[in-house]
Amino acid sequence: MPNILLQNATIVTLNDSDDILTEASLAISDDRIAAIGETPADFRPDEVIDLSGKIVTPGLYNAHTHAAMVFSRGYAEDMPLDRWFNEGVWKLESALTPEMVRWGVRLAMIEMIRGGVIGFADHYFYMDEVAQAVIESGMRANLAWAVFGHEGGEVGVTVPETVDFVRRYSGAANGRLRAMFGPHSPYLCSDEFLARTAAVAVREGIGIHIHAAETAGQVEASLAEYDMTPIELLHDRGLFETHTIVAHAIHSNPIDIAILASSDVNVAHCPSTHLRYAMGVTPVPEMLAEGVNVALGTDGAGSSVAYNLWREMRLAVVMQRQARNDPEALGGLTPLRMAARNGARALNFRESGVLAPGYQADLIVIDAAQPHYQPVHSVAAALVWSTEPADVQDVMVAGRWLMRDRRLLTLNEAEILERFDEALAEMMAKPLAQFKKYEVDESGSEIDHKF
Numbered sequence: 001m002p003n004i005l006l007q008n009a010t011i012v013t014l015n016d017s018d019d020i021l022t023e024a025s026l027a028i029s030d031d032r033i034a035a036i037g038e039t040p041a042d043f044r045p046d047e048v049i050d051l052s053g054k055i056v057t058p059g060l061y062n063a064h065t066h067a068a069m070v071f072s073r074g075y076a077e078d079m080p081l082d083r084w085f086n087e088g089v090w091k092l093e094s095a096l097t098p099e100m101v102r103w104g105v106r107l108a109m110i111e112m113i114r115g116g117v118i119g120f121a122d123h124y125f126y127m128d129e130v131a132q133a134v135i136e137s138g139m140r141a142n143l144a145w146a147v148f149g150h151e152g153g154e155v156g157v158t159v160p161e162t163v164d165f166v167r168r169y170s171g172a173a174n175g176r177l178r179a180m181f182g183p184h185s186p187y188l189c190s191d192e193f194l195a196r197t198a199a200v201a202v203r204e205g206i207g208i209h210i211h212a213a214e215t216a217g218q219v220e221a222s223l224a225e226y227d228m229t230p231i232e233l234l235h236d237r238g239l240f241e242t243h244t245i246v247a248h249a250i251h252s253n254p255i256d257i258a259i260l261a262s263s264d265v266n267v268a269h270c271p272s273t274h275l276r277y278a279m280g281v282t283p284v285p286e287m288l289a290e291g292v293n294v295a296l297g298t299d300g301a302g303s304s305v306a307y308n309l310w311r312e313m314r315l316a317v318v319m320q321r322q323a324r325n326d327p328e329a330l331g332g333l334t335p336l337r338m339a340a341r342n343g344a345r346a347l348n349f350r351e352s353g354v355l356a357p358g359y360q361a362d363l364i365v366i367d368a369a370q371p372h373y374q375p376v377h378s379v380a381a382a383l384v385w386s387t388e389p390a391d392v393q394d395v396m397v398a399g400r401w402l403m404r405d406r407r408l409l410t411l412n413e414a415e416i417l418e419r420f421d422e423a424l425a426e427m428m429a430k431p432l433a434q435f436k437k438y439e440v441d442e443s444g445s446e447i448d449h450k451f
């Protein structure tokens, strides 16, 4: 790959001292950052790009999604979570086809790349299709094949089959792919199955991506059955003995947070979904203060509508400020750090998420000359509060441009839109049947955690 020199840019490094460089250069050699700030005298660029008026940041990571679920966008609106599962998404999914995943995930990747997202932690079905799409798109991803496991066995793929899947794709596409186990949740998997999954994960060195502690009712049901919160149960059954992404963890008490902080557990915070379904306020400031790696996710499009990490950043902030009457909560670069650096760590891409020599050349260029961006008194404030997906001009992963001047270089947008429509029509023509039932919330009672 050519040597590329970016010049005259404002560079947000997200390094340990949150350095923001102005009028700075960034030298890229092959898939890595060779230098930042000043250009070494011996660096011979094949291409020099002037980025005056632009801001360069690490690329964003969507730490929890079901990307192919674009088909459910707007399908079941204005209803509580149990009805959304039972009358909405779990009915639609009874007609799910591999073709829908194939084209749905590509549609999602167009939206993510156009919005500056370079990697996603995906938790879904027909994951071979998703892996192929990731290889083709040039994105990074950490893929988990969702499994519902009970005493009688697994629904869908089995544990040995998911081990094969993980082995097939871990480290594939020059290291852009990772794979882990995806037991759905403690409310849809038996605790014996969770313990078995954890034992295999630890033995094989495989990570786990799971949903937990989404509602107060789930915590109450877990306490009634096990005398443990969902987080305590996952810890007790061994799931935190490996690298783990816990999606949501909204209803986490101080003991839960201490458990999360003491293990290699990464929380994927998904504000759009949490707010739209009135699920509660995650104690994000407490988690960050205790050292929990909190990243941002969109969840699936059925619950969040958009795969827009800029929106998630802003909602993460305003949710905390409103709920705790604290206009200083999650200030400065914290939301961007969660979306980029913490996301890279959550997905286990340790050489990404920071712009520094030796790190992967994973970056996005934002056009800060747009009218709605003026004036830029504070780069951090402009990034967090003014950036829309359409302001992302260029996207680079491992030294390769996936988008230049808003033009996608790896995906054929027109073909994907057409094939997605065909796959959707085929799916919607099939008879729908509810194949799972969500009923853990029926008590409807509240659990009040104090901080």
Ligand SMILES: [Zn+2]
Pocket (backbone or CB within 6 Å): 064, 065, 066, 211, 247, 299, 300
């Ligand atoms: Zn989810």
